[in-house]
Amino acid sequence: MRISQKQQRALISLFTARSWPARISAIIVLAIAAFTWWNQGQVSPGQLTKGSQIEGRVVGVADGDTVTVLDADKKQYKLRLAYIDAPEKAMPFGQASKSNLSDLVFEQNVVAHIDDVDRYGRGVARISKAEQDINLAQVDAGFAWHYATYAKKTQSRGEFQQYEQAQANAKSQRTGLWKDNNPTAPWDWRKSNR
Template sequence: MANRKRRSGSGIAVSLLMLGFAVYFAFFRNAPTNSSPEKERLEKPVKAKKAKKEKEPLRYLTVFEGKVIGIKDGDTFEILYDSIPEKVRLAEIDCPEKSQAFGKNARQYASDLCFGKTVTVTSTGKRDRYGRVVGTIVTQDGINVNEELVKAGFAWHYKQYSKSKTLDAIEQQARDKKLGLWADKNPEAPWEWRKERRRK
């Protein structure tokens, strides 16, 4: 009798164990497992890095003809030459900055002289630290823009970079006649103005 009870008890235990395996295989074995965050990170598509656009080397320019398409301020022009815009900084002179007294007047005067016109730029081939061609601009009707700005009192002769006696004389005439910025009692030179802004 005791043997029968033992056999039926062990039979129930085996049945329960088999039932447990059957449930496990039916519901859990083929269930999708959550992928680990590490795996997910690996599976994300990697974005290709954009190749950096290389700057084209600046052209060596001495004498060239082009159309004035922009005037940043009195002494900085944009000239279209050979379908490529070139920034030109007028040599030997310095106009007031845009936010300085007479800065807008200088820009307007320069614009009236040559905006939209074909001009000739003469340079030594030198560029300044901003990559601008440093040169003299002459219009087709023979107006030297550098000299005209000084003559009208909208530019200084930039003596730090020029020993021109012609520009010296032209500036002195504008001072004597109190033209443009020389109408002010104490006009501030643009190089001094820039130095002051850098300090601040």
């Protein structure tokens, strides 16, 4: 634990101050520092952290790559599916992508492995249901892109190749969004609609 200058002054005041108000003030500063240090790294229920795992029931599907999971303690977690990017709801195939994900997981029990927490506080997760990789299933069904730009930073080589192959198969079979001759990737669509 690193001590700030304010805490150093408080510690010195605690032993050298001549008045009780100065000593009480020092005690308060040190108590706050101790409380902060003690709680550092501890996670509150409902708070997501990288490397954690959540088990629960999917109670909401926002779009083709975002779900809400309710755990046994009745805590809700908003999760973004890792390694994939699905069409936005307003895009062609956006509603179909959401519908496919709903068919896979809505009101189902899942296990979510949190790979990261994004800037919106959502867990970026690998979700499975009875050993089925749901993220991969979205790509395999042609309702999401393999988000290779981000996946290559953290996804294992084997999984990366599996997702790439699933996308290539969906594309060659013209499944889902690949029915369109030239589908717009969600990251390009978001950029043009800012």
